[in-house]
């Protein structure tokens with residue numbers, strides 16, 4: 429793609445298995461306020477975190493086709509599971525640049541660690557794929573990685589139990605072995621987890637650096653838009669359109685309040 433001097437007003441297409449990817453939208457809105465975003469949450473088929481690679485790949489290709497119909501100039505896979513399982517296939521198949529969650533998170537984690545030992549938490553499918561280990565070792569072959577699937581966290585977050593005794597206990601059950609193992613940096617490798625960031629930082633204290641893959645994904649996208657000359661016109665006020673494949677439940681309200689996004693009318697789309 430040749431860099432052009434003309435601003436590019438087309439939207440950024442963003443997708444996730446559901447609402448959790450709004451944490452990435454929130455990071456994008458903060459960093460790129462002029463960009464319009466078309467977000468597709470596949471609420472009819474979530475969760476992706478326990479599904480097979482073939483299924484997540486098929487879903488991801490279907491959603492990417494829908495985003496291209498919406499005239500997306502680039503696509504952000506705001507779902508760690510889809511990034512872990514479908515990113516190479518998406519990049520081979522679709523004609524616009526695709527940004528995922530894994531490499532930006534891995535870069536930030538290798539830059540942050542002091543003792544070279546990084547923890548990763550995510551869904552079962554993300555952890556099983558080994559995608560974070562590969563990306564971290566690409567950054568630094570010496571790095572030690574302790575990865576752990578935390579399947580109970582997504583339901584707790586969707587229930588809105590962001591600050592609760594039960595959530596703290598479950599978090600510590602998952603995180604204690606990583607602490608005992610000596611990690612000094614923890615990648616929040618699931619788009620829901622930034623909503624638990626205050627609880628996780630409170631529990632782990634300052635000795636552990638938390639890496640929010642959402643913020644780093646937004647930073648990578650900013651580089652891409654600059655490099656390819658695809659920035660929105662500077663006078664444009666970015667719009668956010670949220671589309672879901674099934675009507676929203678209470679989690680949309682929870683995410684909206686936590687992230688303070690202006691989510692207007694929700695479109696319903698079928699795939």
Ligand code: DGL
Nearest residue numbers: 445475476477508509619
């Ligand atoms: N969005 C998924 C992720 O980031 C979590 C929810 C799901 O399992 O679909 O991995």
